[in-house]
Amino acid sequence: MTTPATRRRVEEALLPPLVALLVALVVGDILIILVGQSPSAVFSLMLSGTWGNWYGFGQVLYKATTLICTGLAVSFALRAGLFNIGAEGQLAAGGFAAAVMGLVLPAGTPGLLAVPICILGALAAGGVVGAIPGVMKARFGAHEVIVTIMLNFIVLALLNWIVASHLHVPETLHTPDMRAGTVARLMDWVPAFHGSAVNASLFIALAAAGVVGWMLFRTRAGYELRAVGLQPDAAEYGGVTVGTVWMKAFLISGALAGLGGINYVLGYKYYYEEGFAAGSGFLGIAVALVGRNHPLGVVIAAFLFATLSQGGLAIHALVPKQMVEVLQGVVILAVAAAVPEVRRLVMGARSGAAT
């Protein structure tokens, strides 16, 4: 219908992340040369260690699963004009709740019942943690960035305390194994994935991306949520209660981050362990930004960051694996400079159109 317009929109969506990636590659090349290695050797090692073999690919998929959830969480809130820095705590709460559900359920509970209960637990716990900054903002005008950052400390400390003092297996920092509610590893179906942690949570995360996309762009709730994010005054004028949308958006955002907890707990370790969420919440911000707050973009960006993260282990023989963290940092910085949404967030609201 409007091919040029559509093409321009696609270009606008794809160009900044691609340019950012290119910049990161160039900076990475320079760094690799500086430590005395050949960039082509390092990058080919990175590729062969990730997408080049079944185990590495499985690990990429595993890592991407969590990042899809936290990336969706951050981007969903951003669509409502809210910055959710609290995905870390919401993710941990989700994982913890899933593990507790699995502990409470009697052994032998059929998976068809136990898995949904564990997932609901993860969604609910993440949602509750997420709803707090939403309510604080809507009711008292507290800035969500401050609240979510502080809440991370509170939630993580609280969970650590509960685990350390009441729930841990002696000599460890994790809870006992779940009795029910675990999901299948992919290696159960595809033996080639042997040893990698990728599990059925991947499909749940992808389904969540689909649902989020449908909600944002197809439903009335999404229409109202995006209007609140773009122009709260216009949304209010259009009969939308802005505070309610903020609360709902944060609730759902937190639930999405909490959902990420099932990847580790239901699909990999079958228990909650202190620190399992470390970094995934914050990386979710990067995933959301590189993915331009679009569910499809988030999925692609999650794969990108998962590849970098797994690739860091693969290139360890040639360069320090911190090199990959530097690369991730460069991608984030380059995207932050290139993506208009970020500039808008940093610079404050932009003014209306000219003439």
Place this chain on the structure above:
Amino acid sequence: MTAPALAIRMNGIHKSFGSVRANRGAQLEVGTREIHALVGENGAGKSTLMRLLAGLYAPDAGTIEVAAASGELRDVTGWSPADAITAGVGMVHQHFMLVRTLTVAENVVLGREPVRGGMLDTAQALRDVRRIGEQYGLRVEPERLVGELSVGEAQRVEILKTLFRGARILILDEPTAVLSPLEVKELWSVLRRLRDDGATIVLITHKLDEVIDISDRITVMRHGETVARMATREATPESIARAMVGRDVRLRSADEASPSTQSAIRSPRSSLSVTNLVVMSRGIRAVDGVSLTVAPGEILGIAGVEGNGQTELIEAIAGLRAVASGTIRLGERDVTTASVRDRAAVGLAHIPEDRHRRGLVLDYSVAENLILGDQHRYAGGARRAWALDDARIGANAEDEIERFDIRPPDGALPARALSGGNQQKIVIAREMGGAYDVLLASQPTRGVDVGAIEFIHGQLRAAREAGKAVLLVSAELSEILALADRVAVMYGGHIVAILPRREATEDRLGPLMTGATDPTRPAA
């Protein structure tokens, strides 16, 4: 008589934003000590041309020359805003560039702060601002926060700021949109005084009476090009309008278009009634005991200088602002505490004063904007599914784009891409295209071109003929006089008078708008 020395010469200016070509070969020559009107419809490229002059953008092609202190023209193409300020070129923008959390004085001195001992010399700043304000008759309290000011007051701060920086070439972008007739006259005297002091003034406007009133020479732009240049004394409103739109336009005049009071069916029941309404805004009674009624088939116009409670009154009636006391009734129903959506359900439509902030989601498509406020009616059918019905949204857009002549006729375009007049048509189409009984029309023609004004006024008259109750707020007295059956004057949060149209003359309304008591009527 020889041509005066030039202060500004812009030649062959091209400037594009993405696929939008704002200027294509535009020219401008302005003499020193001249008030020059730059006119054209919205989207003609006037503001862009002036932003290029002020250094806010760099041109894609063309040259910009500005007279130096010696009087010689100097090529300044592509200079920075800082260079422009240093050279004495100052711009007063249509959309204000003020820091809302700072005081008036702090805003005025920003970037050129008087300093004592490394600290901002607040006392000096206040003195400076007060002095310039008094010198040019720009009334505004220097210690108030800019965020608390009305639009009209904020504009005065913008002008003060430019003068404080010692501007010699002053660019004003649609300065009178927010001023009362009296303030416009004051502004004119300020501008004349500045010109007589040796300043050069470029006035962007599309109000022809202003052009005739104040300017010495005129440049007309259309579609990014300069289409005509003339001396004001040789121009007529008709000749300017023809150059602006490229065809003959029926110019509105208060006499010719005086409302057909006789045809208005006066029903005893009122569609909208407001009783003893009090609305608080930042601790002040912004609306202080207002009572009014609007009958079906009637336009009640509220005249007044901006910032006297009109915004708060309309927003309270619309449900966007809490009411401290008093009641609002739509027909038989008390809606004082009803939600925006409930009010819409009982027949309230609202054209808000600021389409960029409230009336439109600029990044949404035209089609999406055409259902704003009605989105719940487009979600599914009998099954109450959550999904929006894209087919119906598209059909609605097609229908209203045609009925209200929105251009370009493409519902998929973002609202941001349309000109001001067409953006306003989106709002008008949405609010007036469906069923409603009461219409709040706040500044319905602000910042739209002559053709769109004609169209919007026609729509408002048609609404009255169709028996709608219309509450019209406009900063332009001529608009009120052209449309209203009764005229209410608002000052300091009060309705100070309600006059039938035939008694409402500019001479009588002017003093009322500025707080003088009505001399022709004994105090009640």
